[in-house]
Amino acid sequence: MKPAPFTYHRARDVAGAIDLVAELGPDAKYIAGGQSLVAMMNFRLARPSHLVDLGGLWSELAHVRRDGDSVRIGALTTHHEVETAGLGLLSEAMEWIGHLPIRTRGTAGGSLAHGDATAEWCLLALLLDAEIIVQGPEGRRTIPAAELFLGFFTTTLEPEEIILEIVFPRSGRRAALTEFAERRGDFATVVAAVDLETSAVVLGGVAPAPVRVPEAEAVLASGGSFADCAEAAAAAIDPPGDANGSAEYRRVLTRTLVARACEEAQS
Amino acid sequence: MTERRGTWVGSSVGRREDPRLLTGQGRFVDDIHLPQMLHAQFVRSTIAAGTVVSIDLSATLAVPGVVAAYTAADLDMGDITAILDRPASEFVQTDMPVLARDRVRYVGEPLAIVLAEDPYAVEDGLEAARVTYDADAPVVSDEVAMAPGAPLVHEAATGNVLVDVSMFATEGIDRIIDEAPCVVRVRAKTGRQNALPLETRGVVASWDARDEQLLVQTCTQVPHQVRTVMAGCLGLAERSVRVLVPDMGGGFGLKCVVGREEIAVGAACLKAGRPVKWIEDRRDALTASFLAREQRYDVRAAFDGDGRLLALDADIVCDMGAYSCYPFTAGIEPLMASAELPGVYKVPAYRVRGRAVTTNKAPTAPYRGVSRPQIVMVMERLFERAARELDMDPVEIRRRNLITEFPYTGINDVTYDPGSYLESLDLCERVLKDEGWYERRGAARSSGRFIGIGYSCFSERTGYGSAAFAKRKMAVVPGFDMAEIRMDLSGGVTVTTGTMSHGQSHETTLAQIVADRLGLDIAEVKIHQGDTDRITYGFGTFASRSATIGGSAVARAATALGERLLALGAHLLETTYDNVELDARRVRRRDDGRALSFEELADVAYLKAHLLPKDAEPGLTASATFDVHGDGTFSNAAHGAVVELHPGTGQIEILRYVCVEDCGVAINPQVVEGQARGGIAQGIAGALFEEITYDEQGEPSCASFIDYKVPTAGEIPDISVHHLETPCAFTESGAKGAGEGGTIGAPAAVLNAVNDALRPTGVELDDTPIRPETVQRALATIGVFA
Numbered sequence A: 001m002k003p004a005p006f007t008y009h010r011a012r013d014v015a016g017a018i019d020l021v022a023e024l025g026p027d028a029k030y031i032a033g034g035q036s037l038v039a040m041m042n043f044r045l046a047r048p049s050h051l052v053d054l055g056g057l058w059s060e061l062a063h064v065r066r067d068g069d070s071v072r073i074g075a076l077t078t079h080h081e082v083e084t085a086g087l088g089l090l091s092e093a094m095e096w097i098g099h100l101p102i103r104t105r106g107t108a109g110g111s112l113a114h115g116d117a118t119a120e121w122c123l124l125a126l127l128l129d130a131e132i133i134v135q136g137p138e139g140r141r142t143i144p145a146a147e148l149f150l151g152f153f154t155t156t157l158e159p160e161e162i163i164l165e166i167v168f169p170r171s172g173r174r175a176a177l178t179e180f181a182e183r184r185g186d187f188a189t190v191v192a193a194v195d196l197e198t199s200a201v202v203l204g205g206v207a208p209a210p211v212r213v214p215e216a217e218a219v220l221a222s223g224g225s226f227a228d229c230a231e232a233a234a235a236a237i238d239p240p241g242d243a244n245g246s247a248e249y250r251r252v253l254t255r256t257l258v259a260r261a262c263e264e265a266q267s
Numbered sequence B: 001m002t003e004r005r006g007t008w009v010g011s012s013v014g015r016r017e018d019p020r021l022l023t024g025q026g027r028f029v030d031d032i033h034l035p036q037m038l039h040a041q042f043v044r045s046t047i048a049a050g051t052v053v054s055i056d057l058s059a060t061l062a063v064p065g066v067v068a069a070y071t072a073a074d075l076d077m078g079d080i081t082a083i084l085d086r087p088a089s090e091f092v093q094t095d096m097p098v099l100a101r102d103r104v105r106y107v108g109e110p111l112a113i114v115l116a117e118d119p120y121a122v123e124d125g126l127e128a129a130r131v132t133y134d135a136d137a138p139v140v141s142d143e144v145a146m147a148p149g150a151p152l153v154h155e156a157a158t159g160n161v162l163v164d165v166s167m168f169a170t171e172g173i174d175r176i177i178d179e180a181p182c183v184v185r186v187r188a189k190t191g192r193q194n195a196l197p198l199e200t201r202g203v204v205a206s207w208d209a210r211d212e213q214l215l216v217q218t219c220t221q222v223p224h225q226v227r228t229v230m231a232g233c234l235g236l237a238e239r240s241v242r243v244l245v246p247d248m249g250g251g252f253g254l255k256c257v258v259g260r261e262e263i264a265v266g267a268a269c270l271k272a273g274r275p276v277k278w279i280e281d282r283r284d285a286l287t288a289s290f291l292a293r294e295q296r297y298d299v300r301a302a303f304d305g306d307g308r309l310l311a312l313d314a315d316i317v318c319d320m321g322a323y324s325c326y327p328f329t330a331g332i333e334p335l336m337a338s339a340e341l342p343g344v345y346k347v348p349a350y351r352v353r354g355r356a357v358t359t360n361k362a363p364t365a366p367y368r369g370v371s372r373p374q375i376v377m378v379m380e381r382l383f384e385r386a387a388r389e390l391d392m393d394p395v396e397i398r399r400r401n402l403i404t405e406f407p408y409t410g411i412n413d414v415t416y417d418p419g420s421y422l423e424s425l426d427l428c429e430r431v432l433k434d435e436g437w438y439e440r441r442g443a444a445r446s447s448g449r450f451i452g453i454g455y456s457c458f459s460e461r462t463g464y465g466s467a468a469f470a471k472r473k474m475a476v477v478p479g480f481d482m483a484e485i486r487m488d489l490s491g492g493v494t495v496t497t498g499t500m501s502h503g504q505s506h507e508t509t510l511a512q513i514v515a516d517r518l519g520l521d522i523a524e525v526k527i528h529q530g531d532t533d534r535i536t537y538g539f540g541t542f543a544s545r546s547a548t549i550g551g552s553a554v555a556r557a558a559t560a561l562g563e564r565l566l567a568l569g570a571h572l573l574e575t576t577y578d579n580v581e582l583d584a585r586r587v588r589r590r591d592d593g594r595a596l597s598f599e600e601l602a603d604v605a606y607l608k609a610h611l612l613p614k615d616a617e618p619g620l621t622a623s624a625t626f627d628v629h630g631d632g633t634f635s636n637a638a639h640g641a642v643v644e645l646h647p648g649t650g651q652i653e654i655l656r657y658v659c660v661e662d663c664g665v666a667i668n669p670q671v672v673e674g675q676a677r678g679g680i681a682q683g684i685a686g687a688l689f690e691e692i693t694y695d696e697q698g699e700p701s702c703a704s705f706i707d708y709k710v711p712t713a714g715e716i717p718d719i720s721v722h723h724l725e726t727p728c729a730f731t732e733s734g735a736k737g738a739g740e741g742g743t744i745g746a747p748a749a750v751l752n753a754v755n756d757a758l759r760p761t762g763v764e765l766d767d768t769p770i771r772p773e774t775v776q777r778a779l780a781t782i783g784v785f786a
């Protein structure tokens, strides 16, 4: 469980980091908190030849800025910094991520770029219609969260693109995220998030990427009950089965968690 | 017998190990760095069964930093052989080669050792190795193994059975069962687990030219047994191998057997002519070290109408994986289970068949409790089931069957020394009643919630002496232990013990025993363990033997030294032996109170030997051994668990956990509680979380803690521990072992609580681990969802 050989580079600024990765080619990768990437490297499931460390961009890319009900979060902000920033739903949801030592290193941008189907950041971004500001060799662009996640650990980010900032247009005052895992701190078997203001319902752990569930959203939008919404969500999905739970069990969890998220969002 | 409880014994003095361990000053194997040291890892089989066609290490050797790579053919090593003295019909020997030669028998089996300048290059080297196989169909379960025409894991083991014993067949047992008014049956399967010491295995081997010795620094529970196997496999004299054990981060049994990697590292060190370090990574630790606990039970129990047990008929199959471990053999689990199944209950008629089958999975080693978590679970399930059938209170039915008169010789030919079986169960029930859990359960049931209460009641044989292991017919009979003590000029003592603390804090508890015997402060007692050069012999630490056997040896050595001090003091104080006593680090005349301090006595013993009595030897040393001649001593406990099941997720929440334990005199109650709590956590892990499964190819399912669900502090409840004390009559301190009880009692208590909570559904669960999904499905049968 030691990584394959790689060369370490430390970026001084965003432009320099992008140039470096563009120059080093497809075997180069950014590293932020390392809480996903290093584990994959240790198993040699990822074997970048070059690592470009974004740690030096902290002053540029780690921040939490509030503007009315909207929030801008720098990509290098750690889960723990958000957890303690008093942001309501965003802060509360951080408690579900791993354990404290992981949260003090793992970053918002790293989590989105990694694109785990059960990652809290990915669900929150989808739920609250976040915009992901990224920069690449061709300059900046904005990716709506709905267009970020392609499938199993894949996103629409180009290899050279850096996530700079995540913009949440609203803080989710009547929203909640809840999940189930066998152990505290594990990635969820199923995670559900609901925003009653916008009638958004988002699930993780039921598809290769985090998904919105229009069938369940329709129930909320038309003033249906939470139970019906949960039922609709469970019926709409076609979840995978694995060692953490069969497809049928994931459907049960979906029903339970969507209902629970609705209740919590309301209170 | 000397007073058992003294200034130190019985008191929760702080662990002397803690200051160094808690400030990062412990020294573990991985903290050892030697000049010129190479780093080793193993090329391991990627298939579960087959023949090795070729091992090509040329690319490995070309990797920068790789220094050497050896296969079995390059290193001249004998096999590791573990034997039971039983006829071929009962035991089949399976020699374990240090590195596989031609056949591979599990995924992860070591094929070659690679040495490199750093731990990164060595893994690059592993990746470059090219092994080709001729794969066979693997045997991946006990059922496959015993099916007619199954492929053979070992040619010699017909039907893949390594151990097959039938014992205690009481005459007429079939008739008793046929005619009994109530017969219940439990069929249970328990998951394959890893003992999971926090510190994985590791070795640093180096040749000491001055001592002409292979120095093996390794984390083992059994230093002398590692020496024996190392010397045997490498063709060295025992004195040419020194095993030295640094601080250890747990063992739980996984380190009380000799690992093939340990031997390979020694051989590679000699061949390469440089020190070699191997630190097992977590993936190998999980899948390719030693596993345990995968067993299948089919047990029937017959009761009379009043709930009295009439007969027990058991068939036990243990999936021992690919090889027998040294020194215990593949018999360890089935022999333990077969001999001890009756447990704390009066069983008038008993029949058991115990088998060990071999499969293409990593081999097994003892794991804390060895089979007793399962047999207790099975017995306690039987009682619960009988209570349901007979409509009796589950605690009451146990009361009617518990052994209450001691010594008691059971149907299993085991004699139990006094314990508090009934008292511990009564107290455990009272605690839960007083705390209102029965009312809460009632209220929950009437409001559609699922709260259950479960108990387990058991004893644990500790202090297995030579006689007990000889009964098992082990070729290596680990029973006695040894201690040596010497007083220095400062009046303090250095004590050696053949036992080997791997976290149980013997440096504290053994010192407490010695300090009381001699009137010393524990700070003046230095305990030495884990050094085969310094310690004459020992069997290390397992089976809760250290306080009972090691502690008694240490106590006797201290007493013998005390006698020498008294004799010397009497001589120098010009009086008789009967007129002196030990008092506050002095030998004192009883009549006039004149006294000589330990320093003054040591001064004479070492520096003024001409003043000694004519026939006295200079110096202040003593030694002693201790063995248990009967069947050992039985600690006992009752556990009570309260769980709530959450319908929407199947989550099993443990609301309350109570343990009432009796380990005789608790040398250090805080250490005992620590053992109980840690053990219970591991028992809960087995009941609800941990399992390594294998797919049809024999590929293990767990490569990390993502998949192997070791519970965290978040899943383990607060545990309250209550003490009862039935002193052991024949150990020097009155202590019984306390190392394993927690692990033994927890699965049964938790399982019973889950089943109690499931009562409204009519579903009963006997297999472990119980996963939330299983609970959810059970609750769904009565239409409960959220």
Ligand SMILES: Cc1cc2nc3c(=O)[nH]c(=O)nc-3n(C[C@H](O)[C@H](O)[C@H](O)COP(=O)(O)OP(=O)(O)OC[C@H]3O[C@@H](n4cnc5c(N)ncnc54)[C@H](O)[C@@H]3O)c2cc1C
Residues within 6 Å of the ligand: A029, A030, A031, A032, A033, A034, A035, A036, A037, A038, A039, A054, A075, A076, A096, A097, A098, A099, A102, A105, A106, A107, A108, A109, A110, A111, A113, A114, A116, A118, A119, A120, A121, A161, A162, A163, A164, A185, A186, A187, A188
């Ligand atoms: C035991 C454990 C439990 C965990 N549990 C959870 C959990 O419950 N929920 C959860 O969501 N996560 C969990 N995580 C993962 C954790 O949240 C990670 O921190 C996160 O997934 C990745 O963030 P990072 O900063 O560590 O990224 P890294 O590991 O450094 O990088 C991850 C990926 O993102 C890329 N990347 C990083 N930053 C950027 C950027 N600014 N722009 C473009 N690409 C970038 C990297 O190139 C890499 O591909 C857990 C991790 C561990 C070790």
